[in-house]
């Protein structure tokens with residue numbers, strides 16, 4: 160059996176992740192599973208821990224991120240250059256878009272059960288987005304990145320004290336709605352130059368551009384309904400030329416993925432993307448503020464090994480096919 164390491168963000172979901180971790184430990188002990196666990200002590204620590212664990216092991220190992228999408232994002236950036244690592248995730252954050260996109264159960268013990276079922280099997284390989292900026296180390300995303308209005312919202316959400324309060328009331332997702340409404344009246348749109356696989360597009364009065372590897376972002380919004388994390392393509396969404404009121408309508412429709420039918424919402428797929436704007440615009444990666452435009456994005460096809468339910472789905476499909484063959 161591969162060695163298994165857990166990297167736990169005790170501060171995720173404003174401290175509730177610690178209780179989630181306690182449940183996981185109980186189950187691991189009950190099942191006599193040998194493991195090593197590390198707690199993050201500051202922002203960015205998960206990346207350092209993951210990098211250290213990965214480089215100390217030559218053989219194949221599993222690292223399970225326990226926290227929110229921010230924790231997973233940091234662990235990803237720590238292990239990306241270590242092909243001996245298979246990444247897994249137990250949701251313990253307020254958004255958990257990765258688990259939505261990959262059908263990981265929200266219950267931590269059930270998520271652990273899924274991981275346990277899969278850990279001796281061959282992992283899935285998924286695509287990863289690589290962000291390239293001047294004079295900065297490359298940065299990787301697993302869910303999505305965004306520039307503009309949505310990046311300002313996630314910047315404000317992550318700094319907010321109201322987030323703690325809403326999480327305590329189990330209404331963490333409402334924080335995005337709160338800042339969406341707040342920024343709706345103050346945000347200034349700008350012109351974006353977007354190059355997708357060598358073809359340049361100019362969008363005036365642009366609210367935001369997102370680049371997605373899987374459908375969900377912002378705590379359950381289906382921003383890129385057709386995105387598949389292993390199709391060798393990134394899904395680009397541009398929202399522009401909208402009045403503030405209509406933007407609100409578009410945002411409401413994002414929860415069902417119906418925003419793509421608005422004429423002001425443009426969608427593309429691509430592998431190499433360049434995002435430039437009139438002036439530096441906020442950029443997030445997996446909901447974490449990482450800087451400002453301009454930047455390039457490159458899709459690294461089937462780069463990361465992950466343990467997710469997608470494997471189980473494929474197995475189920477195969478079993479279904481076998482059963483059909485018999486009859």
Ligand SMILES: Nc1ncnc2c1ncn2[C@@H]1O[C@H](COP(=O)(O)OP(=O)(O)OP(=O)(O)O)[C@@H](O)[C@H]1O
Nearest residue numbers: 171172199200201202227228229230252253254255
């Ligand atoms: N010990 C710590 N103290 C303070 N912040 C930490 C600590 N460990 C990690 N962090 C930071 O906590 C932030 C939030 O983590 P994470 O995104 O995992 O949880 P969340 O915000 O509750 O969930 P979600 O992103 O799903 O909404 C990350 O930016 C991470 O860098």
